Each structure stands twice: as structure tokens, then as C-alpha cells.
Amino acid sequence: MSLTYEDRRMTILKQLEIEGKVQVHHLSHLLGISTETVRRDLDRLEKEGKLRKVYGGAVKMRMELVEPPFLKRSQMMMKEKTAIGKLAASLVQDGETIMLDNGTTTMEILPHLKDRANVTLITHSVPILNLALEMFKGKIIFVGGEMNVDYQSATGSLTDELYDQFKVNKAFLTVGGITLTEGITDFHLAEAIISRKMMRRAEEAIVVADHSKFGVSTFVKISRLEEISMLITDPGCPNEWIDSIEALGIEVRISN
Template sequence: MSLTFEDRRMTILNQLELEGKVQVHHLSELLGVSTETVRRDLDRLEKEGKLRKVYGGAVKMRFELVEPPFLKRTQMMRTEKASIGKLAASLVEDGETIMVDTGTTTIEILPYLRDRSNLTLITHSVPVLNLAMETFRGTIIFAGGEVNPDYQAATGSLTDQMLDQFKVNKAFISVGGISLVDGITDYHVAEATISRKMMQRAEESIVVADHSKFGLSTFSRISRLEEISMLITDAGCSKEWVDKMEALGIEMRISE
């Protein structure tokens, strides 16, 4: 029995979610239909605003070409970010030194470390620093440098050089997007550079990201997926993504 358009539609959009792009000939084989049928389906989905056709296939629509301001992002996915932060904090053991990059998900780790005095926190994030000074009882090291008001973080060569002085147990990394093709990415080159440095200086690199980041590719690459030690996300993450990550050898943790 041939598949209906709705069946094909679901398969095409699922492939797009996982891969970020689809090819006509691959879809033709996968769906058991002609390439002409696939092209008509892609035409229809483009009119629905679900994808953008390119030569030989289609790519995922990118609605967020520019990252929203920090304060606006703090209001997005608040429940999911809090649950991710709680789970991430539970992985930090007494006596450890951790790096926390700038982001509205990584900052959610701090409230769950407030009674942990036998820890050292290294960050370049001004919001993380401010919250840590109010609530954190351990040692705080600010990796200073040129502070960018838009990123609300120190970036540049001075920050990079300072981070080079440390070797830590865990680095908690926020991202703009997670893609099977492009790996983990951020919107800004300067932020991606610092996140990459933190990963290099840590025994474990732990990405914290809510489910909306999956299938997205943003401007600047932080690393390949295979370079991640663990990925923590929320229950909205699809089983397909969990399976893909585990197939790459990446440990997945799902927050409640």
C-alpha cells in the first residue's frame, strides 16, 4: 500500500529534524515513491513554511538567524532549563573544579550548587559571576578580558590565555544548535572560541541544551559531536535524537 502525503510528510520532516537537510533521491528510496512525487511533496512543504528547497533537496528553515538578547532568552524554556541545571549540578562532586560558559542554561546550574563550599568555579560569564557572588560558597575565579555587553561575557585573547592556565574536572557548555552535520555551534565566533577552549581544558565536556536546540546549526562551530562527553537535555527531546547521540557514543541524560 502506497504512503499518503501525510505519512510522507511526517517522514520527510523527521529526516529534516535529524539531518538538517534532505535529498530527493534518498527520500525517493526511503519512501518508495518517484522523485517527481518527492519534489511535489517538497514544493507543498515549502509553501507551508516547513522547509526551503535547494538544489537536489531541501534544508530546514532557520527562524533564528540572530540570537535573542540574554534577558529575553532567560524567559524561554525556563522550566526545561531549570530541570537541566538541577541534573547538571548533581553530577558535580565535592572537591571538583568546574568551568561554566555563558548561557541561560548554564546559569541554571548555580542555584543547585549554593550549599557546596568545597568546589571551585571558573567562568567568563558576567551573569554567572554575579549570581555566584550572591549564592555560591566555594571558590570563584573570573576569567577576565574584554567584556562584551551583548554577550555579557569576557572574550578575546586575555580570556583565552587565562583559561589555558587551568585543568578542570568538568566544563559545562551552552550551545546555539546541535546538528548531526555541523556538530555543536554558537551564534558568535568569540563565544564559540571560549567554549572550545573550556572543552580542551576539561576532563569531561558536558553540553547542556533544551530540546529546541536539536536540529539547528548556528554560525560558529564549537566542536564535533564526538568530542562531547555527555549531553544533558529535557524530556522534550525526541527518541530519534537520543538514539542518534547514543549511536555516536555520547552519553545522554534526560532531566525530569
């Protein structure tokens, strides 16, 4: 029995959500229809604002290029970020050294570690440093360098070199977006470079990301998904994403 447009539409959009892009010939084989029918479906979906056609297929419309300011981001997905932060903090053992990047989700880890005097925190984030100075009882190491007012963090070659001096148990990383094809991405080249360094200097690289980051590709690639150790997200993350990421051998934890 041939598939209706609505059936085909659902399959195409599901592939887009997971892969970030689709190819005409692959969809033709997957759906058992001609390439001409696929192209007509893609034309229709483009008019609906669901995708953007490119040579040989189509890509998602959600290509985010501009990151909201830190304060605005800190107010987005607050419930999800708090729960993710609590779960991430529960993974930190006494005596461990951790790195927190310059993100609003990693910032939510700190309140759940405030009484952990035997934990060492390393960060280049000014907001996380300020919060740690207020509440954290463990050791704090600030990785300095050229201060970027827009990012509210230290970046550049000096920061990169200073991170080279450390080897830690866990690095907790935020991202601008996550796709299977592009991996984990960020809005800023300078921050992406620091994130890569943090991953290399940690025994475990743990990405903390709420469900809004999935299927989104941003300006610069941090790494392939296979290079991270664990992903922590919230219950809003679609099961298809969880299954696809676990199939890569990555542990996925879901917050309450």
C-alpha cells in the first residue's frame, strides 16, 4: 500500500530531526517512491517552512547563528537546567577535580556542590567564578587569559595554554547545538577551542544540554558525538535521539 503525503511528511521530518539533513535518493529508497515524488514533497515542506532545500536534498531550518546574551540564556529552560545540574553534580566524587565551561547549564551544577570541600573546581567562566566565590567550599582555580566582555570569560592562547597544565576527572560542557551529522557545536570559535582542550584534559567529557539543543547546528564544531563520554539531558529529549546517541556507545542520563 502506497504511503500518503502525511505519512511521508512524518517520516521526512523525523529524519530531519535526527540527522539535520535528508537526501533525495535515500528518501526514495526509504519510502519506496520515485525521486520526483520526493522532490515534490520537499517543495511542499519548504513552502510550509519546515525545511530548506539544498542540492540533492534538504536541511533543517534551525541553523542558529546568534547566541542570546548570558543573562537571557540563564532564564531559558530554567527548570530543565536546574534538574540537569543536580544530576550532573551527583556524579562528582569526593577528591575529584572538575572543569566547568562558560555555560548557563554548567552554572546550575555549582549550587549542588557548594558544601563539597574536597572537590576542586577549574573554570575560565567569570559568572561561575563569581558564584563559586560566594558559595563553594572547595578549591577554586580560575584559568585566566584575555578577558572577553561579551562572553564573560577568559579566552585566547594564554587560556588554552593554562588548561594544558591540568589533568582532571570530569569536564562538564555546554553546547550550542547537537546533531548526528555535525556532532556538538558552539556559537563562538574561542569558546569551542577551549571546550576541545577541556575534553582532552579530562578523563570524562560530559555534555549537559536541555532538549532544545537537539537537532540544532551552530557556527563552529567542537567535536564528534563519539568523542564525549556521557550526555545528560531532560525528559523532553525525544526517545529517537536517546536511542541514536546510545547506539554510538555514549551513556545518556535523563534528569527527573
